[in-house]
Amino acid sequence: MESTKPSRGFWVLTAILGGISVAAIVYFWTTPTVQPWLPPEGGHPGNEVDKLFRFMAASAAVLYTFVVGYIVYFAIVFRRRKSDPPDALGVHVHDNNKLETAWTILPSLFVVLLSIFSVKIWSVLYLQQPANGLVVESIAHQWGYVFRYPNVKGEIPEEMHLPVNVPVTLNLTSRDVIHSFWVPNMRLKADMIPGMVNVIKFTPTRIGRYPIICTEFCGTLHSRMNGMVSTENGAIMVVESEAAYQAWYHRTQIAQARAPSAAEATEATAIALASGSASAGKTLFSQKCSACHALGPFSQRVVGPGLMGVLHDPSHPNLVDGDPATPANVAKILQRGFTGSYGTMPNQSENALSNQDIANLVAYLNTLK
Numbered sequence: 001m002e003s004t005k006p007s008r009g010f011w012v013l014t015a016i017l018g019g020i021s022v023a024a025i026v027y028f029w030t031t032p033t034v035q036p037w038l039p040p041e042g043g044h045p046g047n048e049v050d051k052l053f054r055f056m057a058a059s060a061a062v063l064y065t066f067v068v069g070y071i072v073y074f075a076i077v078f079r080r081r082k083s084d085p086p087d088a089l090g091v092h093v094h095d096n097n098k099l100e101t102a103w104t105i106l107p108s109l110f111v112v113l114l115s116i117f118s119v120k121i122w123s124v125l126y127l128q129q130p131a132n133g134l135v136v137e138s139i140a141h142q143w144g145y146v147f148r149y150p151n152v153k154g155e156i157p158e159e160m161h162l163p164v165n166v167p168v169t170l171n172l173t174s175r176d177v178i179h180s181f182w183v184p185n186m187r188l189k190a191d192m193i194p195g196m197v198n199v200i201k202f203t204p205t206r207i208g209r210y211p212i213i214c215t216e217f218c219g220t221l222h223s224r225m226n227g228m229v230s231t232e233n234g235a236i237m238v239v240e241s242e243a244a245y246q247a248w249y250h251r252t253q254i255a256q257a258r259a260p261s262a263a264e265a266t267e268a269t270a271i272a273l274a275s276g277s278a279s280a281g282k283t284l285f286s287q288k289c290s291a292c293h294a295l296g297p298f299s300q301r302v303v304g305p306g307l308m309g310v311l312h313d314p315s316h317p318n319l320v321d322g323d324p325a326t327p328a329n330v331a332k333i334l335q336r337g338f339t340g341s342y343g344t345m346p347n348q349s350e351n352a353l354s355n356q357d358i359a360n361l362v363a364y365l366n367t368l369k
């Protein structure tokens with residue numbers, strides 16, 4: 001019977017594994033907050049999340065080193081030897097109270113430590129109400145995000161401006177299906193659920209433009225809800241200086257003053273189409289319409305029909321609602337929305353369009369031949 005006393009080799013190995021562990025801890029503890037392969041972290045408690053991440057990475061590296069190191073070592077030392085009889089049995093060891101106590105207590109302490117660390121971060125994200133902070137709502141829809149600000153009328157699509165170093169309370173919900181709100185730079189992620197408001201709190205601390213990404217499969221154009229890859233529909237969180245934010249806020253407040261509220265939009269008011277600007281309409285189209293409409297013939301369907309020649313195609317004299325293809329009737333569809341055999345065309349408030357936006361869009365559609 002072989003001895004179970006650790007040999008010299010065992011202690012040498014233990015010293016080597018200890019050395020590797022110390023190196024791993026030093027690596028994870030001293031590399032800058034930003035791991036080279038993580039997007040730069042831009043806020044609080046994102047920085048705390050990174051700390052927790054580094055703590056867990058260092059702990060896991062130590063655990064991995066010892067477990068794998070010993071498994072390999074023991075597999076070699078206690079292997080079956082040529083000289084062993086065919087029915088040889090390995091050494092059987094039963095009950096070692098000291099060891100068992102240690103491997104119960106140490107991991108328990110570790111888990112408790114992790115919980116304390118995590119609950120601290122959780123309380124910043126969900127509980128601590130920042131004094132004099134900013135409250136912003138974001139509503140997801142198929143397929144994009146809109147934002148509402150205090151004392152700004154209507155909804156702002158796709159760009160969420162925030163002043164740096166001001167605490168933010170974000171109220172998140174959805175208009176149609178479950179979406180999500182993920183900002184990798186802020187280490188923030190929450191579901192956006194119709195009929196429910198999820199609240200998260202954070203403070204952006206680094207000026208920059210950060211993509212907002214939907215991580216909940218939400219329909220055919222889910223991939224457009226990715227500010228990292230989509231130039232057409234991707235939403236962006238713009239963190240800027242207090243002065244730049246104030247300038248944006250006041251500009252937006254004025255521009256949005258004409259935006260429709262949900263109640264007004266249901267009654268179709270006559271729109272002054274003559275004031276439409278085709279170039280403004282073109283920009284709007286790429287922001288708000290191209291998710292559902294291609295610039296191709298009527299038959300080229302994305303969600304809705306292709307809109308090339310919607311007003312100038314002899315083989316397409318009538319619009320989907322049966323009315324003749326005239327600018328005024330296109331404006332009516334943009335105002336009221338329409339549900340037909342293709343699906344649902346959202347109305348003015350759902351698309352967050354002002355009357356001027358509609359005039360611009362109609363002017364643009366009128367140039368498509």
Ligand code: HEC
Nearest residue numbers: 288289292303304319320339340341342343344345351361
């Ligand atoms: C969520 C998808 C979606 C979005 C966003 C959307 N549409 Fe539509 N649109 C549709 C669908 C679906 C139809 C067809 C409805 C039907 O007939 O079933 C439609 C129909 C239309 C029609 C009538 C086309 C015709 O040939 O009769 C026009 C014009 C139109 N949309 C313009 C726009 C404009 C401009 C925008 C941007 C402000 C826009 N749509 C945004 C889905 C969308």
Ligand SMILES: [Cu+2]
Nearest residue numbers: 179214218225
């Ligand atoms: Cu989505």
